[in-house]
Amino acid sequence: QQKVQQSPESLSVPEGGMASLNCTSSDRNFQYFWWYRQHSGEGPKALMSIFSDGDKKEGRFTAHLNKASLHVSLHIRDSQPSDSALYFCAATNTNTGKLTFGDGTVLTVKP
Amino acid sequence: EAAVTQSPRNKVTVTGGNVTLSCRQTNSHNYMYWYRQDTGHGLRLIHYSYGAGNLQIGDVPDGYKATRTTQEDFFLLLELASPSQTSLYFCASSEVGTEVFFGKGTRLTVV
Numbered sequence: 127q128q129k130v131q132q133s134p135e136s137l138s139v140p141e142g143g144m145a146s147l148n149c150t151s152s153d154r155n156f157q158y159f160w161w162y163r164q165h166s167g168e169g170p171k172a173l174m175s176i177f178s179d180g181d182k183k184e185g186r187f188t189a190h191l192n193k194a195s196l197h198v199s200l201h202i203r204d205s206q207p208s209d210s211a212l213y214f215c216a217a218t219n220t221n222t223g224k225l226t227f228g229d230g231t232v233l234t235v236k237p
Numbered sequence: 238e239a240a241v242t243q244s245p246r247n248k249v250t251v252t253g254g255n256v257t258l259s260c261r262q263t264n265s266h267n268y269m270y271w272y273r274q275d276t277g278h279g280l281r282l283i284h285y286s287y288g289a290g291n292l293q294i295g296d297v298p299d300g301y302k303a304t305r306t307t308q309e310d311f312f313l314l315l316e317l318a319s320p321s322q323t324s325l326y327f328c329a330s331s332e333v334g335t336e337v338f339f340g341k342g343t344r345l346t347v348v
Contacts, residue, residue, distance in 0.1 A: 132279075158334035169327055169339035170280070177334070214279060216337070223268055223287055223333045224295070229279035 129153045130217050132228035140236055145205050147231045149215030151196040156217035156226070159191060159198045164212040164230075173200070173213075205235045240264065243328050243340035250318050250347055258313040258343050260328030266338075268331050269311040271295070271303060273324040274342075280327065286311060318347045 129152050139145045149159070158177055162170040176182045176189040176198065183189075188201045202209055215228040240263045250256050262269060270285040282295030284303035292303055300322060302314040315322055323346050331337040 160336070162337075169329075169341055170337075171339070172336040175334075175336070218334050220333065222293070224282065224285065224293070225268075225270060225329075225331070225337060226282060226296070227272070227280040229277070 129156070130215055130226050130228040132213075132215050132231050134231060135229070136232040136234070138234045138236060139205050141205060141207060143205050143235075145202040145209070145233055145235070147200045147202075147213055147215075147233070149198040149200075149228055151198075151217050153217075153219065154196065155219045155221050156196065157220045158218040159189075160216045161187075161189060161198075161200045162214040162216055162227070164214065166211075170212075170214055202233075205233075207235045207237050209233060210235045241328055241330055241338050241340040243326075243343050245343060246341065247344045248346070250315075250345070252319060252347055254318045254347075256315040256318050256345065258315075258326055258328075258345070260311045260313075260340060261309050262311075262328075262330040262338070263309065264330050264338060265308070266330035266332055267308075268333065269305060270329045270331075270337070271301075271311065271313045272327045272329065273297065273322075274327060275324050283313065283326075315345075318345075320347045323347045 161173040164170040176191045271283040272280040286305035326343045328340045
C-alpha cells in the first residue's frame with residue numbers, strides 16, 4: 127500500500143508562475159519529510175526538508191507541513207524552465223528508519 | 238561532497254540469469270537503500286540496511302536479495318532475473334531523517 131501519496135501527477139505552469147505540489151502520508155510514524163527533485167538522466171537530489179508544523183522558506187521554494195493531517199506541500203514561486211523536473215515527496219518512519227517516496231509530480235515550466 | 242557509486246551503470250542479462258548490482262558509499266552513513274524506478278511508480282524501496290550485516294525488507298522485495306558486507310558496501314542480487322525486473326535501480330545512503338544521497342543509477346534490462 128502506498129503510504130505517501132502525491133498530487134497532481136503532472137503540472138504545467140508558465141514561466142514566472144506559481145507551482146504547488148502536494149503530498150499526504152497515511153502513517154503517523156512518518157516524521158521527517160523531504161522534497162527531492164530529479165532531472166532527466168540523473169538521480170534524485172534533495173531540495174529541502176521540513177520537520178515542524180508551519181512554513182519553511184528557502185529562496186523561491188516554500189514547504190508547508192501540517193502534522194495533524196500529515197499533509198506536506200511545496201510551492202515554487204517565479205517558476206523557471208530549469209525547474210522542470212520530477213518532484214518527489216519522501217518521509218522517514220522514525221521507528222524503522224524506512225524511507226518511503228511518493229510516485230512523484232512531473233512539473234513542466236513553459237517559457 | 239557525499240558520494241554514492243554504483244556499478245555497473247548499464248547491464249543486460251537474459252531471463253533466468255544472475256545479476257549483482259554494487260553500491261559503495263563514502264559518506265560514513267549507517268543507512269543504505271536500494272530502490273527501483275519505473276514510469277508511473279516513482280521510487281519503490283526494495284531493501285535497506287542500517288549497518289554491516291543488517292538487512293531490512295522494503296516494499297517490493299520479491300525476487301531480490303541484498304547483502305551489506307561493510308559500512309560502505311551494499312549489494313543487490315537477482316538470482317533468477319525476469320523481464321519484470323527490467324528497471325532503473327538506485328542506491329542511496331543517509332542517516333535517519335537526514336538528506337539522502339543517491340548514486341547515478343544502474344539501468345538493468347532483462348531480455
